[in-house]
Amino acid sequence: MTDPRKNTRDVYPPTGPDLNTKSWLTEAPLRMLMNNLHPDVAENPHELVVYGGIGRAARTWRDFDLIVESLKELEADETLVVQSGKPVAIVKTHKDAPRVLIANSNLVPHWANWDHFNELDKKGLMMYGQMTAGSWIYIGSQGIVQGTYETFMEAGRQHYGGDLTGRWILTGGLGGMGGAQPLAAVMAGACCLAVECDEKSADFRLRTRYVDEKTHSLDEALEMIARWTKAGEAKSVALIGNAADIFPEIYKRGIRPDIVTDQTSAHDPVNGYLPQGWSVGEWRAKAETAPKEVEKAARASMRVQVEAMVAFHEDGVPTVDYGNNIRQMALEEGLENAFAFPGFVPAYIRPLFCRGIGPFRWAALSGDPEDIYKTDQKVKELLPDNKHLHNWLDMARERISFQGLPARICWVGLGDRHRLGLAFNEMVKNGELKAPVVIGRDHLDSGSVASPNRETEAMMDGSDAVSDWPLLNALVNTASGATWVSLHHGGGVGMGFSQHAGVVICADGTEDAAKRLERVLWNDPASGVWRHADAGYELAKGCARAHGLRLPAILG
Amino acid sequence: MTDPRKNTRDVYPPTGPDLNTKSWLTEAPLRMLMNNLHPDVAENPHELVVYGGIGRAARTWRDFDLIVESLKELEADETLVVQSGKPVAIVKTHKDAPRVLIANSNLVPHWANWDHFNELDKKGLMMYGQMTAGSWIYIGSQGIVQGTYETFMEAGRQHYGGDLTGRWILTGGLGGMGGAQPLAAVMAGACCLAVECDEKSADFRLRTRYVDEKTHSLDEALEMIARWTKAGEAKSVALIGNAADIFPEIYKRGIRPDIVTDQTSAHDPVNGYLPQGWSVGEWRAKAETAPKEVEKAARASMRVQVEAMVAFHEDGVPTVDYGNNIRQMALEEGLENAFAFPGFVPAYIRPLFCRGIGPFRWAALSGDPEDIYKTDQKVKELLPDNKHLHNWLDMARERISFQGLPARICWVGLGDRHRLGLAFNEMVKNGELKAPVVIGRDHLDSGSVASPNRETEAMMDGSDAVSDWPLLNALVNTASGATWVSLHHGGGVGMGFSQHAGVVICADGTEDAAKRLERVLWNDPASGVWRHADAGYELAKGCARAHGLRLPAILG
Ligand SMILES: NC(=O)c1ccc[n+]([C@@H]2O[C@H](COP(=O)([O-])OP(=O)(O)OC[C@H]3O[C@@H](n4cnc5c(N)ncnc54)[C@H](O)[C@@H]3O)[C@@H](O)[C@H]2O)c1
Ligand SMILES: NC(=O)c1ccc[n+]([C@@H]2O[C@H](COP(=O)([O-])OP(=O)(O)OC[C@H]3O[C@@H](n4cnc5c(N)ncnc54)[C@H](O)[C@@H]3O)[C@@H](O)[C@H]2O)c1
Structure with a gap:
């Protein structure tokens, strides 16, 4: 029997101004589904895997074909219903309703674990949608660079008056995600010393210019940092070494970075963290043959690294856990004050979420990079005072190559998103852009996710696990006229640990689209502002008042 | 400090043809919220509790007032957002969008248990919405009578050619829910012998005419049953006794009922099931003082009763578990073949669900019983051949008194619901009815619930726990233009064990309403047909084909 998930086909989205479907509102999901499986975008497109382990765009290749076929047939008052990557129904709705409604990987809580999911997945009854894989708005690695950039920028705002010139960041790990750190730091105006053992x-990262220099010598790395920071030059260096050796050594020498964090894969003590005194080769070999031994040694080393991080923190250096669970590991190793320093979400992302700011993104359905450059320019015009955004746009254009359909990410919030959407729609209408654009975001956004170990960790009122919010977000976006809406479970942190919603809207240049854009791109970030206002954040309440949100039981 | 959930106010819904809000689409949720708290409807209205333990209509009295106030202000293109009984936002949508969007009691799966819920509930951060409590479409005890009636009718169809005349049902328990059994049996045309220890x-039940006779003698009870069944008369008798004594005794005597079931509270072995040889007084006292002793004795007796039920089953008597978990208890007592007979959902309800048939209901916003009688008549006209439905309507009118706003329940499915909705809308338009009606259903319906211990027990393909379906149901109803839509967790079977969606739509007599009614009352039951067709039920596939549903990956 052939595996219904394996194929050797290469999928590329159509580009250009001509429709393959009956309208742009159905052409848009068609192109974005295919874009998710573009060979330059997806990690393993032949098995329908987009990113994040097994995050897929469709359940099987047959389902992929049926989705495409359905979108080609779909009328302007019809909606396609997709259940865990399978197109189950086409229903009559109306022109202001979404054209596609998606639910992926959702399980009744008592059964919401990997074992049960895997059983259903094996039977062909389910699909893991991750966040933007099954909801057709993944656009490659630009996302992690931008997320890291925003984290560093917010740290800069909180601790250094918004200016990271002459500052430097100490971190560990240059892997799949962590490799974005030196580039993001430089974009944010800071220097970066990243300790990587491999x-x-x-x-x-050197080859792709994500990091500027490499050395095996701590002295040399520190010398570079000293030189660059003195000159106000933003540059980065990879130091080959073990973070558990280097962090304490830097501390001992009395040297104090301006920000400290870490992205070794500490969450996985067998395969993710090199124990002190081991070679990389020995480590990889023993991870297979003696995993318990590796784990024990790795955990002991993590404790050493976290001790140094706590010491930096206690000396006043802004220090955060970047979601790799290293504090928990150290705590379990007996380091009682391992949680002395905070996680990056409560520290730096939450203040953004309070204003509805999160990973807003758009893609040019034309396939033409010029369309994105024109929107970049429009963003600058509409947000003339947001210097750090201008900086991001310039740096992104210069240093990040497009993958698949040209796209752009930038973190903007309530009050800005709808203005950008309306302006893009106008550009489509008057022919400035060669074809419509789609506008969406990650599920990891201000009002769209409940994930107590990450995005909603340590909410002020303790409401971390309340998932009414992402469900309401999806209902509100559906009621506001988004082009497609999705509800997922288990993205980011795995089965049982998160619920989240996605939204994408197509700016096709029509008046109808303008009305929908105005509603969706206002209500969607607003839902993040209420969620945080309800939890008690003054920043969110202030933002809600400033934008005249009507929140009966929250603002009174 | 006063408890924000306690009050001595009595709430009654406004009645009559005049608006207290700006349109019927906002008046409808206002009246139905208040109706849920009507002293004749709610179990504990002063604490906002509607039914089902702690199922509430609003989180606090302040929230209740703010919901009312918000609905009074709401414009025709605005939507009120309610999070666990608290009105958090008013957003701009459009005229075909729902006027209210509700999410109640939803928790990220890993935290979805009573302990965490109770902690949040105590902090004022959550509310238990049950099914129709927090979604404002509970209408009193008519529901359980009708549900039981449909169960018995379906048993009659499956086993007795649709005619229960001269047949009799043996059951146990005449409590809150079980007390509906004799009345439902009689309505279904059967006789009933119900064993009740208290x-x-x-x-x-005698006083409210839910049961016809009472006796302490098994001989007398059996004599009555013999007499009535012979005469083809549908009547019922309560036998005071212990089901664990009576069931085996009837079996031993060689007497075979036509249907056997049980609604003692076997799910709760300390407080719910009288052990053999104990008096009721002794039982109640020891449940407090010696719960372990009670439990042991009760479980032993349950095993005895289930042995008798298995024996009836093996002799060919249709026998079902009515959702009280008595089979599980007997299994745990060592009765290996306790699950020889099926649960009532797979046996009798699922074939209805396969055709989108479930607890459809409507209420007259006028408050005038005549409006319901007129709709009863209209239902008969539109479904002239559905004899059992006519019977239900006649019996319901005769034997069930209205609670709060006059309302009617009847189980109809895909292809009928939208015709009734359109006809009612027409009756509102031409003045036959004194005011608009609202049309809704229980969350326990064909496409709207995932609950592996009850509604989705033992699905053909093993997809019991897949909750994509209720989420899609809510999204589709939102996209179709329902008046309010809700997404709940934990109703019926408790935290962690179910996810489910509600829908209500107002027939206000306008052309716009007609379009929405046609879509919503088609798509909503259709979603149940797909869900079951996808699971492999031929009945559902046949129904889907007969109604021309477009199910790309299911029907091919
Ligand atoms: N919460 C978030 O949003 C978020 C975002 C990005 C990354 N993360 C977390 O960051 C971690 C890294 O993610 P990734 O995708 O880059 O993982 P990865 O496994 O691809 O990379 C980890 C890197 O760390 C290096 N490393 C391991 N032990 C080391 C040591 N002792 N000293 C120096 N280097 C060492 C490895 O050689 C590897 O290159 C993960 O735990 C991930 O969950 C979280
Ligand atoms: N799955 C469903 O949809 C569904 C529907 C209705 C009821 N139920 C189940 O049915 C059961 C009954 O529900 P209820 O609300 O009526 O409960 P209840 O506690 O109000 O009533 C139970 C009745 O059984 C009687 N009883 C206890 N032990 C007995 C014995 N040994 N012999 C005779 N009578 C005995 C009690 O005196 C009481 O009147 C529960 O387990 C409930 O969960 C399930």
């Missing part, structure tokens, strides 16, 4: 990871 | 429960 020279191959560092070399990969 | 004479007070039987007397209550």
Whole structure:
């Protein structure tokens, strides 16, 4: 029997101004589904895997074909219903309703674990949608660079008056996600010293210009940092070494970075963290043959690294856990004050979420990079005072290559998103852009996710696990006229640990689209502002008042 | 400090043709919210509790007032957002969008248990919405009578050619829910012998005419049953006794009922099931003082009763578990073949669900019983051949008194619901009815619930726990233009064990309403047909084909 999930086909989205479907509102999901499986975008497109382990765009290749076929047939008052990557129904709705409604990987809580999911998945009854894989709005690695950039920028705002010139960040790990750190730091105006034990990871980042220099010597790395920070030059260096050795050594020398964090894969003590005194080769070999031994040694080393991080923190250096669970590991190793420093979401992302700011993104359905450059320019015009955004746009254009359909991410919030959407729609209408654009965001956004170990960790009122919010977000976006809406479970942190919603809207240049854009791109970020206002954040309440939100039981 | 959930106010819904809000689409939720708290409807209205333990209509009295106030202000293109009984936002949508969007009691799966819920509930951060409590479409005890009636009718169809005349049902328990059994049996045309140990429960049902006779003698009870069945008369008798004694005794005597079931509270072995040889007084006292002793004795007796039920089953008597978990208890007592007979959902309800048939209901916003009688008549006209439905309507009118706003329940499915909705809308338009009606259903319906211990027990393909379906149901109803839509967790079976969606639509007599009614009352039951067709039920596939549903990956 052939595996219904394997194929050797290469899928590329159609580009250009001509329709393959009956309207742009159905052409848009068609192109974005295919874009998710574009060979330059997806991690394993032949198995329908987009990113994040097994995050898929469709359940099987047959389902993929049926989705495409359905979108080609769909009328302007019809909606396609997709259940865990399978197109189950086409229903009559109306022109202001979404054209596609999606639910992926949702399980009744008592059964919401990997074992049960895997059983259903094996039977062909389910699909893991991750966040933007099954909801057709993944656009490659630009996202992680931008997320890291925003984190560093917010740290800069909180601790250094918004200016990271002459500042430097100490971190560990240059892997799949962590490799974005030196580039993001430089974009944010800071220098970066990233400790990486595996020279191959560092070399990969050198080749793609995500990091500027490489060295095996701590002295040399520190000398570079001293030189660059003095000159106000933003540059980065990869230091080949073990973070558990280097962090304490830097502390001992009395040197104090301006920000400290870490992205080694500490969450996985067998395969993710090199124990002190081991070679990388020995580590990889023993991870197979003696996993318990590796784990024990790795955990002991993590404790050493966290001790140094706590010491930096206690000396007043802004220090955060970047979601790799290293504090928990150290705590379990007996380090009682391991949680002395905060996680990056409560520290830096939450203040953004309070204003509805999160990973807003758009893609040019034309396939033409010029369309994105024109929107970049429009963003600058409409947000003339947002210097750090201008900086991001310039740096992104210069240093990040497009993958698949040209796209752009930038973190903007309530009050700005709808203005950008309306302006893009106008550009489509008057022919400035060669075809419509789609506008969406990650599920990891201000009002669209409940994930107590990450996005909603340590909410002020303790409402971390309340998932009414993402469900309401999806209902509100559906009622506001988004082009497609999705409800997922288990993205980011795995089965049982998160519920989240996605939204995408197509700016096709029509008046109808303008009305929908105005509603969706206002209500969607607003839902993040209420969620945080309800939890008691003054920043969110202030934002709600400033924008005249009507929140009966929250603002009174 | 005063409890924000306690009050001595009595709430009654406004009645009559005049608006207290700006349109019927906002008047309808206002009246139905208040109706849920009507002293004749709610179990504990002063604490906002509607039914089902702690199922509430609003989180606090302040929230209740703010919901009312918000609905009074709401414009025709605005939507009120309610999070666990608290009105958090008013957003701009459009005229075909729902006027209210509700999410109640939803928790990220890993935290979805009573302990965490109770903690949040105590902090004022959550509310238990049950099914129709927090979604404002509970209408009193008519529901359980009708549900039981449909169960018995379906058993009659499956086993007795649709005619229960001269047949009799043996059951146990005349409590809150079980007390509906004799009335439902009689309505279905059958006789009923209900064994109840507590004479007070039987007397209550005698007074309200839910049961016809009472006796302490098995001989007398059997004599009555023999007489009535011979005469083709549908009547019922409560036998005061212990089901664990009576069931085996009837079996031993060689007497075979036509249907056997049970609604003692076997799910709760300490407080719910009288052990053999104990008096009711002794039982109640020891449940407090020696719960372990009671439990042990009760479980042993349950095993005895289930042995008798298995024996009836093996002799060919249709026998079902009515959702009280008595089979599980007997299994745990070592009765290996306790699950020889099926649960009532797979046996009798699922075939209805396959055709989108479930607890459809409507209420007259006028408050005038005549409006319901006129709709009863209209239902008969539109479904002239559905004899059992006519029977239900006649019996319901005769034997069930209205609670709060006059309302009617009847189980109809895909292809009928929208015709009734359109006809009612026409009756509102031409003045036959004194005011608009609202049309809704229980969350326990064909496409709207995932609950592996009850509604989705033992699905053909093993997809019991997949909750994409209720989420899609809510999204589709939102996209179709329902008046209010809700997404709940934990109703019926408790935290962690179910996810489900509600829908209500107002027939205000306008052309716009007609379009919405046609879409919503088609798509909503259709979603149940797909869900079951996808699981492999031929009945559902046949129904889908007969109604021309477009199910790309299911029907091919
Ligand atoms: N919460 C978030 O949003 C978020 C975002 C990005 C990354 N993360 C977390 O960050 C971690 C890294 O993610 P990734 O995708 O880059 O993982 P990865 O496994 O691809 O990379 C980890 C890197 O760390 C290096 N490393 C391991 N032990 C080391 C040590 N002792 N000293 C120096 N280098 C060492 C490895 O060689 C590897 O290159 C993960 O735990 C991930 O969950 C979280
Ligand atoms: N799955 C469903 O949809 C569904 C529907 C209705 C009821 N139920 C189940 O049915 C059961 C009954 O529900 P209820 O609300 O009526 O409960 P209840 O506690 O109000 O009533 C139970 C009745 O059984 C009687 N009883 C206890 N032990 C007995 C014995 N040994 N012999 C005779 N009578 C005995 C009690 O005196 C009481 O009147 C529950 O377990 C409930 O969960 C399930």
